[in-house]
Amino acid sequence: MPTPEPQRPGFVLPLLLLAGFRTLIDDLHAELARQGHAELRPLHGFVLQAVGADGTTASELGNRLGVSKQAAGKTVDRLVALGYLERADDSRDARRKLVRLTPHGLDGLRRSAVIFDELRQRWTETLGAERVAAIEDDLRAVTPANWFRLDIPGWFTG
Amino acid sequence: MPTPEPQRPGFVLPLLLLAGFRTLIDDLHAELARQGHAELRPLHGFVLQAVGADGTTASELGNRLGVSKQAAGKTVDRLVALGYLERADDSRDARRKLVRLTPHGLDGLRRSAVIFDELRQRWTETLGAERVAAIEDDLRAVTPANWFRLDIPGWFTG
DNA sequence: TAGGTTAGTCAACGTGGTTGACCAAACCGT
DNA sequence: ACGGTTTGGTCAACCACGTTGACTAACCTA
Numbered sequence: 001m002p003t004p005e006p007q008r009p010g011f012v013l014p015l016l017l018l019a020g021f022r023t024l025i026d027d028l029h030a031e032l033a034r035q036g037h038a039e040l041r042p043l044h045g046f047v048l049q050a051v052g053a054d055g056t057t058a059s060e061l062g063n064r065l066g067v068s069k070q071a072a073g074k075t076v077d078r079l080v081a082l083g084y085l086e087r088a089d090d091s092r093d094a095r096r097k098l099v100r101l102t103p104h105g106l107d108g109l110r111r112s113a114v115i116f117d118e119l120r121q122r123w124t125e126t127l128g129a130e131r132v133a134a135i136e137d138d139l140r141a142v143t144p145a146n147w148f149r150l151d152i153p154g155w156f157t158g
Numbered sequence: 159m160p161t162p163e164p165q166r167p168g169f170v171l172p173l174l175l176l177a178g179f180r181t182l183i184d185d186l187h188a189e190l191a192r193q194g195h196a197e198l199r200p201l202h203g204f205v206l207q208a209v210g211a212d213g214t215t216a217s218e219l220g221n222r223l224g225v226s227k228q229a230a231g232k233t234v235d236r237l238v239a240l241g242y243l244e245r246a247d248d249s250r251d252a253r254r255k256l257v258r259l260t261p262h263g264l265d266g267l268r269r270s271a272v273i274f275d276e277l278r279q280r281w282t283e284t285l286g287a288e289r290v291a292a293i294e295d296d297l298r299a300v301t302p303a304n305w306f307r308l309d310i311p312g313w314f315t316g
Numbered sequence: 317t318a319g320g321t322t323a324g325t326c327a328a329c330g331t332g333g334t335t336g337a338c339c340a341a342a343c344c345g346t
Numbered sequence: 347a348c349g350g351t352t353t354g355g356t357c358a359a360c361c362a363c364g365t366t367g368a369c370t371a372a373c374c375t376a
Contacts, residue, residue, distance in 0.1 A: 008294065010274030011207075013281070014182040016297040021175040023301050028172075043363080049169075059323055071364055073324070078362080095323045095372045116168030123171070127296050135293055136166065138285050139174040143181050201332075217354055229333055231355070236331080253341045253354045322373075327366105334361075343352075 024119055031115045037108045039082050047075055048084065048101065048109045055088075055100035084108060182277055189273045195266045197240050205233055206242065206259065206267045213258035215248075242266060 025042050032040050050056070050064040062072035076099050079085040084105035090096040101109065124132050183200050190198050208214070208222040220230035234257050237243040242263035248254040259267065282290050 007275075008278070008291070009271070010276070010278035011271065013278050013290070013294060014179050014186075014274070016294055016301065017175050017179040017182070019301040020297045021172050021179060024172040024175070041362085057323070058325095067363085068365065069324075070326090070366085074363075093323085093373070097324070113167070113169065116172070117165075118168070120166070120168035120171050123300050126300055131292070131296050132171070133166070134289070135296060136171060136174050138289050138293060139178045142281050142284055143174065143177040199331090215354070216356095225332085226334065227355075228335085228357090232332075251342070251354085255355070317376105319376090320374085322371100324370085324372105326369080330365075331363090332361105333363105335359090336357105338357080339355090341352105341354085344350090346348090 024116075027119055028112065028115050032108065032111060035111055037111065040084075040108055043075070044079060044082075044084065045108075045112055047079060048105055048112070051085065051099055051101055051105075053101065053106070053109075055098050057090075057096050058099060061099060079105070182274075185277055186270065186273050190266065190269060193269055195269065198242075198266055201233070202237060202240075202242065203266075203270050205237060206263055206270070209243065209257055209259055209263075211259065211264070211267075213246075213256050215254050216257060219257060237263070 025045075028045070029040060029042060032038075046065065047061070050061055056064070058073040058076055059069040061076065062069040065072060076085055076087070080087065083102060086100055086102050088098045088100060090098050120132065183203075186203070187198060187200060190196075204223065205219070208219055214222070216231040216234055217227040219234065220227040223230060234243055234245070238245065241260060244258055244260050246256045246258060248256050278290065
């Protein structure tokens with residue numbers, strides 16, 4: 001029978017998950033900065049993803065990101081100022097203001113996707129494809145299923 | 159030969175790492191709240207860890223956390239107000255002010271460690287000890303070695 | 317048409333971070 | 347022993363991101 005593994009302290013697991021996440025995000029934004037998107041902050045990538053190619057409204061964006069509509073509105077303001085998003089009136093509902101990606105925003109979103117693929121590829125070169133897939137599958141198994149509705153910002157600040 | 163796995167989009171990996179981390183941290187603080195530490199925010203746990211049983215100074219704390227000494231000082235202020243930390247004069251260097259855990263702070267730190275161990279145990283019940291250890295080992299392999307000097311807050315806000 | 321719901325905005329505030337400026341204490345080379 | 351530099355702490359102003367509460371305008375429906 002195999003010698004029992006010594007007990008590992010529980011806090012290294014969250015630290016390593018955070019370290020892995022941060023490494024990917026930091027590498028992503030370092031490369032994005034090189035490709036002409038230096039002003040994009042980590043949060044902004046998630047926002048662009050949540051807006052999507054079809055656009056949304058500020059309230060719906062708040063829902064997707066799990067924050068208030070006011071917070072979503074302010075974030076949209078900043079990304080509009082940076083040239084990543086634009087607002088347009090909805091001809092069928094004068095209350096709504098559509099939030100859409102500008103060409104610059106779409107460019108940032110597309111580059112993010114490419115870079116993320118490259119970074120995952122780099123992980124498979126050190127770990128092998130099976131190990132990376134195993135990490136993903138295992139994490140899916142221990143993570144609430146509803147998590148993937150992009151429930152992201154604001155959690156750390158509280 | 160095995161059928162080649164279809165390419166997985168790169169962005170699910172960071173999302174799952176974040177989901178795993180957040181799940182652990184959220185569960186930790188839900189349990190901490192039940193055990194009388196409802197005011198502890200996610201950030202505070204790292205700060206208590208960084209202060210440690212021996213105490214430090216605000217500047218050194220800033221180094222450990224990777225933030226400015228001013229930011230560290232403000233966070234210490236808040237945790238002093240909450241009763242988790244206390245300041246004391248250094249008899250050998252009148253400039254320094256030692257930051258120490260109060261009994262309440264030490265209690266929170268000890269409970270965090272216990273709860274983290276329980277949470278890791280819960281993961282091994284669904285995944286098996288080998289898979290959890292494999293996640294840790296794999297993440298160590300793709301994460302900068304210097305990461306473990308607790309380089310944590312402020313990265314998301316940027 | 318009146319009454320309720322929904323989208324957006326404004327204001328005030330809290331938290332966590334940044335830089336720059338400053339003082340007092342400590343250290344160090346002459 | 348003294349004078350210049352380094353170090354620790356604090357203050358002030360500011361920024362990013364979040365919250366709640368209050369309010370208006372537009373839409374929907376009984």
